[in-house]
Amino acid sequence: MMSGSLLLASSMILVLVIALPALFHLTRYIGAKSDNVRKNEPYEGGVRLTHKDAFDVFNVKFFIVGIIFLIFDVEVLFIFPWALNLRELGFFGIAEMVVFVGLLVGGLIYVYKSRILRWI
Template identity: 50%
Template sequence: MQSSLLLASASVALIAIGVPLLLHLTKFLGPKPTHSTAKDAPYESGITHLVGDANERFSVKYYLVAIIFVLFDIEVVFMLPWAVNLRELGLFGIMEMFTFVGLLVAGLLYVYRKGALRWS
């Protein structure tokens, strides 16, 4: 028991030290990066960005849409365990999920009526 614990600890320590060292060695042993003006030019979606710099401000609407997406995306985290245990929960579980989805739909309607999803 004691020797297997010592062997496991030594293996973990060796991996914890060895992997970062090997990754660090690849910096010196691997190919050297080459820089050119074509490689360093900003490029996005097939368009070369010729005007402005990288520190342009985005509209607040983008942040609002991102926050709304995260809020409504987290609902899946709550729905997945429900879906796995649906048969065990029975009618009570179904009613609870209808309540949860109803609250989500009410929130979505509120966001829509406030105009957060309009891109005008």
């Protein structure tokens, strides 16, 4: 015989297994339908696509902007936990973050001086 909590948990799982696919199928039939041609076209950040080839070569400038964005996005991921634990880290934590931010600022100065982002 199943206990009350086990019976409740298995019933909830059974309801989810049945209800979720039913809801997905229901939205297909009663949902709004749009047959707009432009809706199905890919959006590439303002670049007009001249043909539908998925293997078209994009300009390297987009790649560079993406890499620079990722670098500074990861910087935020490292700085946030550091800021939360600043008191426990003490002077060593501050010195380590100064070196980290200094390296990133040095990279940003290099990008600026080499005019990599001049086309923007």
